[in-house]
């Protein structure tokens with residue numbers, strides 16, 4: 001590791017000011033950024049830790065019933081504190097990586113990174129959640145813009161994520177056994193006005209909504225409703241863990257499992 005400066009502000013305003021300096025970068029749990037720095041793939045001059053900011057920590061319930069999660073909240077806290085309000089989201093958080101990753105990694109870091117195999121992006125897109133930053137609110141449908149790409153501007157901080165709570169939901173992950181990232185993960189959420197289906201791990205474009213399945217499930221919320229529906233293998237990720245065709249097949253399998261678990 002090379003030398004760098006480290007600051008740990010106590011407020012969002014101070015963090016935003018620190019990130020305004022050239023060469024500064026936000027640090028969440030460091031589960032992605034620190035290994036990247038060790039490999040010399042990133043070399044920020046100053047790390048601005050967000051984990052000491054009380055207003056970015058923890059879980060609360062908004063007046064409209066939405067669950068609000070602070071941007072620097074670790075996965076283990078989400079798993080524990082959201083369980084009573086949004087079990088599918090808590091279940092997702094409780095199966096991220098291993099205990100060390102869950103105790104350090106944060107929801108804001110995961111969403112800012114937008115790894116194509118990460119779990120949280122599917123919950124955010126599948127719930128139609130809102131990503132709140134220090135300057136604006138971004139709807140999930142506008143936030144994810146491709147593999148490792150988001151609507152965030154340079155130095156913008158994810159301060160909170162707001163999840164509307166569905167009637168029923170489930171996340172089913174076919175995990176890569178070494179890392180526990182999703183080979184394919186599907187988040188299904190049934191709201192009064194329709195069903196949302198978000199798929200992670202599968203596409204070269206990152207997390208996406210499977211709209212054909214959403215239409216079928218909005219008409220009939222049962223696993224049989226998506227019989228005969230398929231996603232094209234073209235555009236899926238193909239690697240040593242699974243071919244494009246295998247991932248495309250898994251999308252249907254995991255969606256059925258998610259619907260069955262939710263129902």
Ligand SMILES: Cc1cc2nc3c(=O)[nH]c(=O)nc-3n(C[C@H](O)[C@H](O)[C@H](O)COP(=O)(O)OP(=O)(O)OC[C@H]3O[C@@H](n4cnc5c(N)ncnc54)[C@H](O)[C@@H]3O)c2cc1C
Pocket residue numbers: 025026027028029030031032033034050071072075095096097098101104105106107108109110112113117118119120156157158159179180181182
């Ligand atoms: C062994 C291992 C297994 C894992 N398994 C899974 C898994 O099964 N599922 C899964 O979903 N993930 C998995 N992860 C990813 C992990 O859960 C972390 O969420 C992820 O690495 C990034 O979160 P972080 O808080 O550590 O962010 P960091 O590594 O600190 O930062 C990542 C990026 O986000 C930026 N950033 C951080 N916080 C914010 C913020 N609040 N606002 C704006 N930008 C920010 C940083 O500048 C950096 O660019 C795994 C990681 C490891 C190392």
